[in-house]
Amino acid sequence: MDFIPYNSRRTYHKSPFGAVREGEEVTFRIVLPRNICCTGASLVITPENGKPEIVPMSWERMEDNDEEWWRVCFTPQKQGLYWYHFAIAQKSGGSVITRFENSTGRISPDGSGFQLTVYSKDFKTPENIKGSVIYQIFPDRFRSSGKKKTGVPKERVLRSDWGGEPMWEPDAEGKIIKYDFFGGDLKGIEEKLDYIKSLGVGCIYLNPIFEAHSNHRYDTADYNRIDPLLGTEKDFSELCEAAKKRGIEIILDGVFSHTGSDSIYFNKERRYGSGGAYNSKNSKYLEWYKFNEYPDDYACWWGVDILPEINEENESYLEFIAGKNGVLRKWLRAGAGGWRLDVADELPDKFLDSLRKAVKDEKPDAFILGEVWEDASNKISYGSRRRYLLGEQLDSVMNYPFAACLLEFAISGRAEGFNDRIEEICENYPKPAVDCLMNHIGTHDTCRVLNRLATGGNYAGESTERYRGGLTAEQREYGIRMLKLISAMQFTLPGIPCIYYGDEAGLDGGEDPFNRGCYPWGKEDKELIEHYRFLGRLRAEHRVFADGEFVPVSAALGCVAFERRGGGERIMTVANRNSHSIVYILPEEGYKALAGGEVRGRELYLEKETAAIIIK
Numbered sequence: 001m002d003f004i005p006y007n008s009r010r011t012y013h014k015s016p017f018g019a020v021r022e023g024e025e026v027t028f029r030i031v032l033p034r035n036i037c038c039t040g041a042s043l044v045i046t047p048e049n050g051k052p053e054i055v056p057m058s059w060e061r062m063e064d065n066d067e068e069w070w071r072v073c074f075t076p077q078k079q080g081l082y083w084y085h086f087a088i089a090q091k092s093g094g095s096v097i098t099r100f101e102n103s104t105g106r107i108s109p110d111g112s113g114f115q116l117t118v119y120s121k122d123f124k125t126p127e128n129i130k131g132s133v134i135y136q137i138f139p140d141r142f143r144s145s146g147k148k149k150t151g152v153p154k155e156r157v158l159r160s161d162w163g164g165e166p167m168w169e170p171d172a173e174g175k176i177i178k179y180d181f182f183g184g185d186l187k188g189i190e191e192k193l194d195y196i197k198s199l200g201v202g203c204i205y206l207n208p209i210f211e212a213h214s215n216h217r218y219d220t221a222d223y224n225r226i227d228p229l230l231g232t233e234k235d236f237s238e239l240c241e242a243a244k245k246r247g248i249e250i251i252l253d254g255v256f257s258h259t260g261s262d263s264i265y266f267n268k269e270r271r272y273g274s275g276g277a278y279n280s281k282n283s284k285y286l287e288w289y290k291f292n293e294y295p296d297d298y299a300c301w302w303g304v305d306i307l308p309e310i311n312e313e314n315e316s317y318l319e320f321i322a323g324k325n326g327v328l329r330k331w332l333r334a335g336a337g338g339w340r341l342d343v344a345d346e347l348p349d350k351f352l353d354s355l356r357k358a359v360k361d362e363k364p365d366a367f368i369l370g371e372v373w374e375d376a377s378n379k380i381s382y383g384s385r386r387r388y389l390l391g392e393q394l395d396s397v398m399n400y401p402f403a404a405c406l407l408e409f410a411i412s413g414r415a416e417g418f419n420d421r422i423e424e425i426c427e428n429y430p431k432p433a434v435d436c437l438m439n440h441i442g443t444h445d446t447c448r449v450l451n452r453l454a455t456g457g458n459y460a461g462e463s464t465e466r467y468r469g470g471l472t473a474e475q476r477e478y479g480i481r482m483l484k485l486i487s488a489m490q491f492t493l494p495g496i497p498c499i500y501y502g503d504e505a506g507l508d509g510g511e512d513p514f515n516r517g518c519y520p521w522g523k524e525d526k527e528l529i530e531h532y533r534f535l536g537r538l539r540a541e542h543r544v545f546a547d548g549e550f551v552p553v554s555a556a557l558g559c560v561a562f563e564r565r566g567g568g569e570r571i572m573t574v575a576n577r578n579s580h581s582i583v584y585i586l587p588e589e590g591y592k593a594l595a596g597g598e599v600r601g602r603e604l605y606l607e608k609e610t611a612a613i614i615i616k
Contacts (some may be wrong), residue, residue, distance in 0.1 A: 340370075356368060
């Protein structure tokens with residue numbers, strides 16, 4: 001008989017599932033074949049950077065005549081990562097159980113340790129957005145109110161052709177020295193709040209809105225001022241108030257690892273008079289930056305000289321951002337419901353600790369979301385293991401691992417491994433963070449999802465030029481079919497689905513800046529919008545999507561199935577990526593269709609490249 005002595009994702013082997021709170025008891029159980037003649041077993045568990053602890057296990061019972069169970073309870077007292085395996089004593093010597101694929105254990109020394117994430121007993125995340133939808137807006141391109149603006153720098157290229165192709169004119173060195181603006185503003189967003197709410201949205205994430213001299217505004221010029229082309233501080237507060245009345249929170253993009261060189265703080269271009277760190281060693285901002293040789297040799301973000309790096313641990317900067325009258329609190333008081341942190345994995349612990357304290361002291365239910373592209377539970381940066389999700393820094397992160405799973409499934413058709421990768425995140429992340437994951441499939445940093453799907457991921461072709469977009473009618477039809485398929489999965493996975501503005505309307509677009517086109521008002525794909533509205537309603541009507549358990553069912557032969565369970569509800573998603581219809585055999589009878597497919601007893605009939613959502 002083939003024994004699986006341990007599987008960390010099965011509750012009869014480890015209970016409770018996944019990450020645990022400090023001080024919470026964990027039960028471990030291994031199942032051993034009788035014929036190996038085990039005389040004793042131990043849990044060997046090691047805290048990060050600590051010494052291993054050997055905890056003897058007790059013989060629990062025999063099962064039939066060929067297996068025996070060993071059990072131990074362990075209570076981690078401190079938050080952090082723990083790594084563990086099992087040691088087995090035998091008459092002939094000893095062996096170990098280590099981790100292999102799918103988090104299963106084998107009697108072999110060749111695997112790795114199992115990860116146990118232990119988070120703060122006080123960690124909780126905002127309840128008001130769970131079960132809803134996030135809507136991401138690139139402010140210049142969503143909606144223009146037509147309201148006249150004052151104080152807009154004269155050199156800006158102001159477009160009057162809403163929906164025209166974004167400008168892309170790099171100089172000989174590949175640098176962008178001229179940006180175009182279509183005039184989207186805060187009042188324009190406010191005018192469309194009812195439309196946004198119709199998608200089931202409970203949170204709007206705005207790309208940067210502070211004064212800056214690019215259209216993306218990741219080169220902050222003044223943290224305390226709204227960019228004049230977007231409106232005023234009064235416009236922002238009115239937007240937040242109007243959104244709040246509709247049950248929508250507004251979260252801001254905090255760009256704190258660097259500023260613009262053309263800013264009030266650095267002022268290389270002298271737009272803000274003669275002061276600034278670049279112009280004077282007496283500037284109060286000098287110590288914020290990292291000069292190798294003053295003034296022209298300075299550290300900059302990824303080598304981009306218009307983005308000088310900040311020393312985020314500098315006390316003056318910390319006070320400016322996280323102090324009692326700092327930037328974070330100012331905009332929370334103005335109405336913001338939280339912060340998304342740009343390149344959160346490049347912000348040091350001291351800064352993130354101070355940020356969380358300031359945000360939660362000011363507004364306990366504010367949302368703190370970080371940009372981390374990998375598994376955020378065990379990432380190493382700054383030479384050490386990061387603790388983003390242990391309860392004292394972020395609430396949650398942008399969920400790039402889920403996005404990769406969904407896009408790979410849609411593009412390759414390979415189902416194998418899908419559920420395993422989802423379970424890995426659910427296992428490693430604290431449950432409060434899982435429930436708030438930002439589950440995106442496209443953002444301002446990626447090619448439009450419609451184009452990625454329509455071209456099978458080969459959107460750039462052989463061209464060395466930046467892909468601008470553009471789809472044939474056939475490609476568009478296929479892309480929308482794939483988008484409906486994976487959005488049904490996206491909206492039913494753990495976490496909060498995020499719509500990048502315009503994706504729900506069928507907006508076409510290639511790589512930056514062509515993925516940042518104008519929302520196609522009056523030219524929307526209304527059928528696709530209704531698809532998204534239905535998914536938003538479905539989430540609102542079923543609490544299981546807010547915090548229910550993820551239960552893998554199957555992932556093979558171009559078909560993925562998983563369930564969400566909780567509160568007496570069981571809802572299954574079955575996605576058929578095959579280019580032909582299938583009959584999927586359900587685990588039991590009693591399901592009925594909520595969307596897609598046709599249920600007949602234990603048989604689910606699915607058309608090609610479609611998904612069904614069914615309820616037990």
